[in-house]
Amino acid sequence: MNREQEKIIEALFLDLYPFLVKYADSVLNNFALAEEAVQETFAVACRRADVVCESENPKGWLVETLKLIIRNTERRQISANKVISSFAEYSPILAAAPADHIDLTALYGNIANTKEFKLMYAVAIEGHPFLEISQKEGISVATCRKRFERARKYLQKKIR
Amino acid sequence: MSEKKGRPEYARYEAQSTEELQEILRKHAHNEIQIEMDTEELFYIMEVLSERNNQTPEQIAKTTQDAYAAFREHYMPKENSTAGKTTAKVFSARWMKVAVAAVVALVILCVTTASAQAFGVDIWGRFASWTKEIFQFQDASQHDQGKDPEKENNLELKSLQDALDQYNITQKLIPTYLPSGYTFADINVFDSPREVSVSAKFNRENDELIISIRQTIGKVPEQIEKSDKLLEVYTIGGVDYYIFSNTETLQAAWVVGEFECQIIGKISVEEMKEMINSI
Numbered sequence: 466m467n468r469e470q471e472k473i474i475e476a477l478f479l480d481l482y483p484f485l486v487k488y489a490d491s492v493l494n495n496f497a498l499a500e501e502a503v504q505e506t507f508a509v510a511c512r513r514a515d516v517v518c519e520s521e522n523p524k525g526w527l528v529e530t531l532k533l534i535i536r537n538t539e540r541r542q543i544s545a546n547k548v549i550s551s552f553a554e555y556s557p558i559l560a561a562a563p564a565d566h567i568d569l570t571a572l573y574g575n576i577a578n579t580k581e582f583k584l585m586y587a588v589a590i591e592g593h594p595f596l597e598i599s600q601k602e603g604i605s606v607a608t609c610r611k612r613f614e615r616a617r618k619y620l621q622k623k624i625r
Numbered sequence: 626m627s628e629k630k631g632r633p634e635y636a637r638y639e640a641q642s643t644e645e646l647q648e649i650l651r652k653h654a655h656n657e658i659q660i661e662m663d664t665e666e667l668f669y670i671m672e673v674l675s676e677r678n679n680q681t682p683e684q685i686a687k688t689t690q691d692a693y694a695a696f697r698e699h700y701m702p703k704e705n706s707t708a709g710k711t712t713a714k715v716f717s718a719r720w721m722k723v724a725v726a727a728v729v730a731l732v733i734l735c736v737t738t739a740s741a742q743a744f745g746v747d748i749w750g751r752f753a754s755w756t757k758e759i760f761q762f763q764d765a766s767q768h769d770q771g772k773d774p775e776k777e778n779n780l781e782l783k784s785l786q787d788a789l790d791q792y793n794i795t796q797k798l799i800p801t802y803l804p805s806g807y808t809f810a811d812i813n814v815f816d817s818p819r820e821v822s823v824s825a826k827f828n829r830e831n832d833e834l835i836i837s838i839r840q841t842i843g844k845v846p847e848q849i850e851k852s853d854k855l856l857e858v859y860t861i862g863g864v865d866y867y868i869f870s871n872t873e874t875l876q877a878a879w880v881v882g883e884f885e886c887q888i889i890g891k892i893s894v895e896e897m898k899e900m901i902n903s904i
Binding site: 466475478479481482483484485487488491492500503504505507508509511512513516522524525528530532533534535536537540596599605606614617618 | 646647648650651653654655656664667668671672674675685688689690692693695696699700701702787790791792793816820821840882883
Protein backbone atom coordinates (compact mmCIF):
# COMPACT_ATOMS: atom_id res chain seq x y z
CA MET A 466 0.00 0.00 0.00
CA ASN A 467 1.49 3.32 -1.02
CA ARG A 468 0.98 6.70 0.64
CA GLU A 469 -1.74 7.74 -1.77
CA GLN A 470 -3.71 4.53 -1.20
CA GLU A 471 -3.25 4.94 2.55
CA LYS A 472 -4.76 8.42 2.34
CA ILE A 473 -7.74 7.15 0.37
CA ILE A 474 -8.38 4.40 2.90
CA GLU A 475 -7.97 6.82 5.79
CA ALA A 476 -10.54 9.15 4.21
CA LEU A 477 -12.94 6.24 3.72
CA PHE A 478 -12.45 5.18 7.34
CA LEU A 479 -13.10 8.64 8.77
CA ASP A 480 -16.09 9.11 6.49
CA LEU A 481 -17.81 5.75 6.84
CA TYR A 482 -16.75 4.17 10.15
CA PRO A 483 -19.77 5.22 12.28
CA PHE A 484 -22.20 4.04 9.62
CA LEU A 485 -20.51 0.72 9.02
CA VAL A 486 -20.51 0.09 12.78
CA LYS A 487 -24.28 0.67 12.75
CA TYR A 488 -24.59 -1.92 10.00
CA ALA A 489 -22.48 -4.49 11.85
CA ASP A 490 -24.17 -3.81 15.17
CA SER A 491 -27.59 -4.38 13.61
CA VAL A 492 -26.48 -7.90 12.71
CA LEU A 493 -24.21 -8.86 15.59
CA ASN A 494 -26.10 -7.14 18.41
CA ASN A 495 -22.79 -6.47 20.10
CA PHE A 496 -21.28 -3.02 19.68
CA ALA A 497 -17.71 -4.04 20.53
CA LEU A 498 -17.79 -6.95 18.08
CA ALA A 499 -19.35 -4.64 15.49
CA GLU A 500 -16.49 -2.18 15.91
CA GLU A 501 -13.98 -4.99 15.55
CA ALA A 502 -15.68 -6.28 12.39
CA VAL A 503 -15.36 -2.82 10.83
CA GLN A 504 -11.71 -2.56 11.89
CA GLU A 505 -11.04 -5.95 10.28
CA THR A 506 -12.83 -4.80 7.13
CA PHE A 507 -10.43 -1.89 6.81
CA ALA A 508 -7.49 -4.22 7.47
CA VAL A 509 -8.64 -6.26 4.46
CA ALA A 510 -8.99 -2.98 2.53
CA CYS A 511 -5.33 -2.18 3.30
CA ARG A 512 -4.21 -5.60 2.08
CA ARG A 513 -6.26 -5.14 -1.07
CA ALA A 514 -5.59 -1.42 -1.44
CA ASP A 515 -5.13 -1.68 -5.20
CA VAL A 516 -8.64 -3.11 -5.62
CA VAL A 517 -10.37 -0.73 -3.20
CA CYS A 518 -8.69 2.39 -4.48
CA GLU A 519 -9.45 1.56 -8.10
CA SER A 520 -13.00 0.42 -7.38
CA GLU A 521 -15.82 2.47 -8.92
CA ASN A 522 -17.79 1.87 -5.74
CA PRO A 523 -15.42 1.61 -2.76
CA LYS A 524 -18.31 2.02 -0.33
CA GLY A 525 -20.09 -0.95 -1.87
CA TRP A 526 -16.85 -2.94 -1.73
CA LEU A 527 -16.50 -2.15 1.98
CA VAL A 528 -20.07 -3.20 2.73
CA GLU A 529 -19.63 -6.49 0.85
CA THR A 530 -16.37 -7.19 2.70
CA LEU A 531 -17.97 -6.26 6.01
CA LYS A 532 -20.75 -8.75 5.28
CA LEU A 533 -18.17 -11.52 4.93
CA ILE A 534 -16.37 -10.49 8.11
CA ILE A 535 -19.67 -10.38 9.99
CA ARG A 536 -20.51 -13.89 8.83
CA ASN A 537 -17.04 -15.04 9.91
CA THR A 538 -17.66 -13.50 13.32
CA GLU A 539 -21.05 -15.19 13.56
CA ARG A 540 -19.57 -18.57 12.61
CA ARG A 541 -16.79 -18.11 15.16
CA GLN A 542 -19.29 -17.28 17.90
CA ILE A 543 -21.56 -20.21 17.01
CA SER A 544 -18.72 -22.72 16.95
CA ALA A 545 -17.10 -21.42 20.14
CA ASN A 546 -20.50 -21.52 21.82
CA LYS A 547 -20.93 -25.10 20.70
CA VAL A 548 -17.54 -26.08 22.11
CA ILE A 549 -18.26 -24.38 25.43
CA SER A 550 -21.74 -25.84 25.77
CA SER A 551 -20.45 -29.35 25.08
CA PHE A 552 -18.66 -29.20 28.44
CA ALA A 553 -21.70 -27.99 30.35
CA GLU A 554 -23.27 -30.30 32.84
CA TYR A 555 -26.99 -29.71 32.87
CA SER A 556 -28.17 -27.97 35.97
CA PRO A 557 -31.34 -25.88 35.91
CA ILE A 558 -30.26 -24.04 39.07
CA LEU A 559 -26.88 -23.08 37.64
CA ALA A 560 -28.37 -22.22 34.26
CA ALA A 561 -30.87 -19.89 35.89
CA ALA A 562 -28.23 -18.06 37.91
CA PRO A 563 -27.37 -14.47 36.92
CA ALA A 564 -24.48 -14.33 34.42
CA ASP A 565 -22.04 -12.76 36.88
CA HIS A 566 -22.83 -15.34 39.59
CA ILE A 567 -22.25 -18.49 37.57
CA ASP A 568 -19.79 -20.90 39.12
CA LEU A 569 -17.95 -21.99 36.01
CA THR A 570 -16.24 -24.95 37.64
CA ALA A 571 -19.57 -26.26 38.91
CA LEU A 572 -21.13 -25.82 35.50
CA TYR A 573 -18.30 -26.96 33.24
CA GLY A 574 -16.01 -29.00 35.48
CA ASN A 575 -12.25 -28.62 35.88
CA ILE A 576 -11.79 -27.63 32.25
CA ALA A 577 -13.16 -24.21 33.27
CA ASN A 578 -9.89 -23.52 35.07
CA THR A 579 -7.76 -23.87 31.94
CA LYS A 580 -6.59 -20.76 30.12
CA GLU A 581 -7.97 -22.19 26.87
CA PHE A 582 -11.47 -22.45 28.27
CA LYS A 583 -11.30 -19.00 29.82
CA LEU A 584 -10.32 -17.45 26.50
CA MET A 585 -13.02 -19.32 24.62
CA TYR A 586 -15.58 -18.34 27.25
CA ALA A 587 -14.60 -14.67 27.07
CA VAL A 588 -15.10 -14.69 23.30
CA ALA A 589 -18.10 -16.98 22.92
CA ILE A 590 -20.23 -16.37 25.98
CA GLU A 591 -19.19 -12.94 27.16
CA GLY A 592 -18.75 -11.62 23.60
CA HIS A 593 -15.53 -9.71 24.20
CA PRO A 594 -13.67 -8.57 21.08
CA PHE A 595 -10.10 -9.71 20.51
CA LEU A 596 -8.76 -6.19 21.03
CA GLU A 597 -10.19 -6.01 24.54
CA ILE A 598 -8.81 -9.43 25.51
CA SER A 599 -5.42 -8.72 23.93
CA GLN A 600 -5.11 -5.43 25.84
CA LYS A 601 -5.97 -7.17 29.08
CA GLU A 602 -3.36 -9.86 28.39
CA GLY A 603 -0.75 -7.42 27.08
CA ILE A 604 -0.49 -9.18 23.71
CA SER A 605 -1.24 -8.20 20.12
CA VAL A 606 -4.61 -8.81 18.46
CA ALA A 607 -2.94 -11.25 16.06
CA THR A 608 -1.44 -13.26 18.94
CA CYS A 609 -4.80 -13.28 20.69
CA ARG A 610 -6.41 -14.71 17.54
CA LYS A 611 -3.77 -17.42 17.34
CA ARG A 612 -4.30 -18.31 20.98
CA PHE A 613 -8.02 -18.49 20.35
CA GLU A 614 -7.52 -20.91 17.45
CA ARG A 615 -5.16 -23.04 19.54
CA ALA A 616 -7.66 -22.98 22.44
CA ARG A 617 -10.45 -24.15 20.16
CA LYS A 618 -8.30 -26.97 18.82
CA TYR A 619 -7.31 -27.97 22.37
CA LEU A 620 -10.88 -27.97 23.63
CA GLN A 621 -12.21 -29.82 20.59
CA LYS A 622 -9.70 -32.59 21.26
CA LYS A 623 -10.88 -32.74 24.86
CA ILE A 624 -14.48 -33.23 23.69
CA ARG A 625 -13.46 -36.18 21.51
CA MET B 626 -20.61 12.15 4.82
CA SER B 627 -24.30 12.66 4.25
CA GLU B 628 -26.31 10.40 1.98
CA LYS B 629 -29.49 12.08 3.09
CA LYS B 630 -29.01 15.32 1.22
CA GLY B 631 -31.00 15.35 -1.99
CA ARG B 632 -32.34 11.78 -1.62
CA PRO B 633 -36.09 12.26 -0.98
CA GLU B 634 -36.82 8.81 -2.44
CA TYR B 635 -35.34 7.25 0.69
CA ALA B 636 -37.08 9.57 3.15
CA ARG B 637 -39.54 6.78 3.98
CA TYR B 638 -36.88 5.18 6.15
CA GLU B 639 -37.09 8.14 8.56
CA ALA B 640 -40.57 7.00 9.56
CA GLN B 641 -39.51 3.43 10.31
CA SER B 642 -38.56 2.28 13.78
CA THR B 643 -34.97 1.52 14.76
CA GLU B 644 -35.84 -2.19 15.02
CA GLU B 645 -37.30 -2.21 11.51
CA LEU B 646 -34.23 -0.54 10.05
CA GLN B 647 -31.91 -2.91 11.89
CA GLU B 648 -33.91 -5.81 10.52
CA ILE B 649 -33.40 -4.50 6.97
CA LEU B 650 -29.64 -4.34 7.53
CA ARG B 651 -29.59 -7.78 9.14
CA LYS B 652 -31.45 -9.25 6.18
CA HIS B 653 -29.10 -7.51 3.79
CA ALA B 654 -26.08 -8.97 5.59
CA HIS B 655 -27.55 -12.46 5.35
CA ASN B 656 -28.56 -12.00 1.70
CA GLU B 657 -32.21 -12.39 2.61
CA ILE B 658 -33.33 -9.34 0.68
CA GLN B 659 -34.64 -10.26 -2.75
CA ILE B 660 -34.49 -6.77 -4.25
CA GLU B 661 -31.06 -5.38 -5.03
CA MET B 662 -30.34 -2.48 -2.70
CA ASP B 663 -28.39 0.53 -3.82
CA THR B 664 -25.25 1.29 -1.78
CA GLU B 665 -26.50 4.85 -1.23
CA GLU B 666 -29.79 3.48 0.06
CA LEU B 667 -27.97 1.26 2.53
CA PHE B 668 -25.85 4.13 3.79
CA TYR B 669 -28.98 6.26 4.08
CA ILE B 670 -30.40 3.69 6.51
CA MET B 671 -27.12 3.57 8.44
CA GLU B 672 -27.14 7.35 8.68
CA VAL B 673 -30.72 7.43 9.98
CA LEU B 674 -29.73 4.92 12.66
CA SER B 675 -26.60 6.87 13.48
CA GLU B 676 -28.56 10.08 13.98
CA ARG B 677 -30.82 8.37 16.49
CA ASN B 678 -27.87 7.97 18.86
CA ASN B 679 -28.22 11.64 19.82
CA GLN B 680 -24.50 12.20 19.52
CA THR B 681 -23.21 15.55 18.39
CA PRO B 682 -21.13 15.67 15.17
CA GLU B 683 -18.12 16.52 17.37
CA GLN B 684 -18.66 13.42 19.50
CA ILE B 685 -19.00 11.24 16.40
CA ALA B 686 -15.83 12.76 14.93
CA LYS B 687 -13.94 12.14 18.18
CA THR B 688 -15.10 8.50 18.39
CA THR B 689 -14.11 7.96 14.76
CA GLN B 690 -10.68 9.52 15.27
CA ASP B 691 -10.10 7.29 18.29
CA ALA B 692 -11.20 4.26 16.28
CA TYR B 693 -8.79 5.21 13.50
CA ALA B 694 -5.95 5.53 16.00
CA ALA B 695 -6.84 2.06 17.33
CA PHE B 696 -6.98 0.78 13.77
CA ARG B 697 -3.48 2.06 13.01
CA GLU B 698 -2.11 0.62 16.21
CA HIS B 699 -3.78 -2.79 16.31
CA TYR B 700 -5.31 -3.80 12.99
CA MET B 701 -3.55 -2.07 10.11
CA PRO B 702 -1.17 -4.47 8.34
CA LYS B 703 2.36 -3.46 9.30
CA GLU B 704 4.59 -1.77 6.76
CA ASN B 705 7.95 -3.26 5.79
CA SER B 706 9.97 -0.76 7.79
CA THR B 707 8.49 -1.90 11.09
CA ALA B 708 8.70 -5.52 10.05
CA GLY B 709 12.38 -5.02 9.25
CA LYS B 710 13.18 -3.92 12.78
CA THR B 711 11.45 -6.95 14.25
CA THR B 712 13.14 -9.26 11.78
CA ALA B 713 16.52 -7.85 12.70
CA LYS B 714 15.95 -8.65 16.36
CA VAL B 715 14.67 -12.12 15.58
CA PHE B 716 17.53 -12.65 13.17
CA SER B 717 20.20 -11.75 15.70
CA ALA B 718 18.65 -14.09 18.29
CA ARG B 719 18.27 -16.85 15.70
CA TRP B 720 21.79 -16.24 14.43
CA MET B 721 23.20 -16.89 17.88
CA LYS B 722 21.24 -20.15 18.13
CA VAL B 723 22.39 -21.22 14.66
CA ALA B 724 26.01 -20.38 15.48
CA VAL B 725 25.92 -22.40 18.70
CA ALA B 726 24.21 -25.31 16.93
CA ALA B 727 26.80 -25.20 14.13
CA VAL B 728 29.71 -25.37 16.57
CA VAL B 729 28.10 -28.29 18.43
CA ALA B 730 27.37 -30.09 15.13
CA LEU B 731 30.95 -29.58 13.95
CA VAL B 732 32.39 -31.05 17.14
CA ILE B 733 30.05 -34.08 16.93
CA LEU B 734 30.89 -34.52 13.24
CA CYS B 735 34.65 -34.48 13.86
CA VAL B 736 34.35 -37.03 16.68
CA THR B 737 31.98 -39.41 14.80
CA THR B 738 33.94 -39.16 11.53
CA ALA B 739 37.17 -40.09 13.27
CA SER B 740 35.45 -43.06 14.96
CA ALA B 741 33.75 -44.20 11.73
CA GLN B 742 36.95 -43.97 9.66
CA ALA B 743 38.66 -46.03 12.35
CA PHE B 744 36.08 -48.80 11.70
CA GLY B 745 36.58 -48.53 7.90
CA VAL B 746 33.30 -46.74 7.09
CA ASP B 747 33.54 -44.05 4.39
CA ILE B 748 31.18 -41.56 6.01
CA TRP B 749 32.09 -38.75 3.60
CA GLY B 750 31.20 -40.87 0.58
CA ARG B 751 27.71 -41.61 1.95
CA PHE B 752 27.11 -38.00 2.75
CA ALA B 753 28.07 -36.96 -0.79
CA SER B 754 25.77 -39.48 -2.46
CA TRP B 755 22.90 -38.41 -0.21
CA THR B 756 23.33 -34.75 -1.10
CA LYS B 757 23.66 -35.69 -4.79
CA GLU B 758 20.24 -37.34 -4.66
CA ILE B 759 18.70 -34.27 -3.13
CA PHE B 760 20.24 -31.97 -5.71
CA GLN B 761 19.05 -34.21 -8.55
CA PHE B 762 15.50 -33.68 -7.38
CA GLN B 763 15.72 -29.94 -8.11
CA ASP B 764 18.19 -29.84 -10.96
CA ALA B 765 19.05 -26.75 -12.94
CA SER B 766 16.90 -27.57 -15.97
CA GLN B 767 13.81 -28.03 -13.81
CA HIS B 768 14.57 -24.84 -11.97
CA ASP B 769 14.89 -22.81 -15.17
CA GLN B 770 11.70 -24.26 -16.57
CA GLY B 771 9.81 -23.37 -13.44
CA LYS B 772 10.95 -19.79 -13.14
CA ASP B 773 8.94 -17.78 -15.60
CA PRO B 774 5.77 -19.86 -15.62
CA GLU B 775 5.82 -19.61 -11.84
CA LYS B 776 5.47 -15.87 -12.08
CA GLU B 777 2.60 -16.28 -14.52
CA ASN B 778 1.02 -18.92 -12.33
CA ASN B 779 1.18 -16.55 -9.41
CA LEU B 780 -1.19 -14.33 -11.33
CA GLU B 781 -3.55 -17.28 -11.94
CA LEU B 782 -3.45 -18.24 -8.30
CA LYS B 783 -4.02 -14.67 -7.22
CA SER B 784 -7.79 -14.98 -7.66
CA LEU B 785 -7.87 -17.80 -5.12
CA GLN B 786 -5.75 -15.78 -2.71
CA ASP B 787 -8.05 -12.79 -3.32
CA ALA B 788 -11.03 -14.89 -2.28
CA LEU B 789 -9.28 -15.86 0.96
CA ASP B 790 -8.19 -12.26 1.55
CA GLN B 791 -11.78 -11.18 1.26
CA TYR B 792 -12.61 -13.44 4.21
CA ASN B 793 -9.64 -12.07 6.15
CA ILE B 794 -7.99 -15.50 6.01
CA THR B 795 -4.31 -14.69 6.37
CA GLN B 796 -2.81 -18.16 6.83
CA LYS B 797 -0.55 -19.41 4.06
CA LEU B 798 -2.67 -22.12 2.48
CA ILE B 799 -2.25 -21.75 -1.25
CA PRO B 800 0.64 -22.96 -3.38
CA THR B 801 2.37 -20.34 -5.47
CA TYR B 802 3.54 -22.95 -7.95
CA LEU B 803 1.25 -24.43 -10.56
CA PRO B 804 2.38 -27.30 -12.81
CA SER B 805 3.28 -26.24 -16.30
CA GLY B 806 0.40 -25.85 -18.77
CA TYR B 807 -2.41 -25.36 -16.27
CA THR B 808 -4.46 -22.20 -16.60
CA PHE B 809 -7.14 -20.76 -14.35
CA ALA B 810 -10.69 -21.86 -15.23
CA ASP B 811 -13.00 -20.71 -12.46
CA ILE B 812 -13.47 -20.20 -8.76
CA ASN B 813 -16.31 -21.22 -6.46
CA VAL B 814 -17.10 -19.83 -3.04
CA PHE B 815 -19.57 -21.53 -0.74
CA ASP B 816 -20.52 -19.49 2.28
CA SER B 817 -22.96 -20.74 4.90
CA PRO B 818 -23.42 -19.99 8.60
CA ARG B 819 -21.42 -23.14 9.38
CA GLU B 820 -18.62 -23.16 6.85
CA VAL B 821 -16.77 -21.38 4.10
CA SER B 822 -15.18 -23.19 1.24
CA VAL B 823 -13.25 -21.77 -1.65
CA SER B 824 -12.15 -23.86 -4.59
CA ALA B 825 -10.36 -22.96 -7.77
CA LYS B 826 -10.25 -25.01 -10.93
CA PHE B 827 -7.38 -25.06 -13.43
CA ASN B 828 -7.33 -26.75 -16.83
CA ARG B 829 -4.61 -28.22 -19.04
CA GLU B 830 -6.16 -29.53 -22.26
CA ASN B 831 -8.38 -32.36 -20.94
CA ASP B 832 -6.82 -32.42 -17.50
CA GLU B 833 -8.21 -30.73 -14.43
CA LEU B 834 -6.61 -29.52 -11.23
CA ILE B 835 -8.59 -28.35 -8.22
CA ILE B 836 -7.33 -26.55 -5.13
CA SER B 837 -9.86 -26.29 -2.35
CA ILE B 838 -9.76 -24.70 1.08
CA ARG B 839 -12.52 -25.40 3.58
CA GLN B 840 -12.87 -23.62 6.88
CA THR B 841 -14.12 -26.30 9.24
CA ILE B 842 -15.26 -24.15 12.10
CA GLY B 843 -16.27 -26.18 15.10
CA LYS B 844 -16.12 -29.42 13.15
CA VAL B 845 -13.78 -32.33 13.14
CA PRO B 846 -12.10 -32.31 9.72
CA GLU B 847 -13.54 -34.87 7.35
CA GLN B 848 -11.78 -38.17 6.96
CA ILE B 849 -9.92 -38.69 3.74
CA GLU B 850 -11.47 -41.23 1.37
CA LYS B 851 -9.98 -44.62 2.11
CA SER B 852 -10.67 -45.85 -1.41
CA ASP B 853 -7.60 -43.99 -2.63
CA LYS B 854 -4.20 -45.46 -2.10
CA LEU B 855 -1.97 -43.61 0.36
CA LEU B 856 1.35 -43.07 -1.37
CA GLU B 857 3.13 -41.20 1.35
CA VAL B 858 2.86 -38.73 4.16
CA TYR B 859 4.97 -35.79 3.12
CA THR B 860 5.87 -33.61 6.09
CA ILE B 861 7.09 -30.08 5.65
CA GLY B 862 6.98 -27.11 8.00
CA GLY B 863 5.38 -29.26 10.70
CA VAL B 864 2.38 -30.06 8.49
CA ASP B 865 1.56 -33.60 7.29
CA TYR B 866 0.47 -33.74 3.66
CA TYR B 867 -1.26 -37.01 2.81
CA ILE B 868 -0.64 -37.89 -0.81
CA PHE B 869 -3.10 -40.37 -2.32
CA SER B 870 -3.55 -41.77 -5.76
CA ASN B 871 -6.25 -43.52 -7.68
CA THR B 872 -6.22 -44.68 -11.27
CA GLU B 873 -6.67 -41.22 -12.74
CA THR B 874 -5.65 -38.54 -10.30
CA LEU B 875 -3.35 -37.61 -7.48
CA GLN B 876 -4.64 -36.02 -4.31
CA ALA B 877 -2.97 -34.22 -1.43
CA ALA B 878 -4.91 -33.44 1.72
CA TRP B 879 -3.81 -31.60 4.82
CA VAL B 880 -5.20 -29.72 7.76
CA VAL B 881 -3.89 -26.41 9.10
CA GLY B 882 -5.77 -25.18 12.16
CA GLU B 883 -9.39 -24.92 11.16
CA PHE B 884 -8.64 -25.25 7.45
CA GLU B 885 -8.98 -28.44 5.52
CA CYS B 886 -7.11 -28.21 2.23
CA GLN B 887 -6.91 -30.38 -0.84
CA ILE B 888 -5.22 -30.49 -4.19
CA ILE B 889 -6.67 -32.95 -6.70
CA GLY B 890 -5.52 -33.32 -10.26
CA LYS B 891 -3.75 -35.14 -13.00
CA ILE B 892 -0.22 -34.33 -11.97
CA SER B 893 2.88 -36.25 -11.00
CA VAL B 894 4.04 -36.82 -7.43
CA GLU B 895 6.98 -34.46 -8.09
CA GLU B 896 4.62 -31.73 -9.30
CA MET B 897 2.43 -32.29 -6.26
CA LYS B 898 5.41 -31.95 -3.93
CA GLU B 899 6.57 -28.86 -5.80
CA MET B 900 3.14 -27.33 -5.20
CA ILE B 901 3.27 -28.28 -1.52
CA ASN B 902 6.77 -26.82 -1.17
CA SER B 903 5.55 -23.52 -2.59
CA ILE B 904 2.82 -22.99 0.02
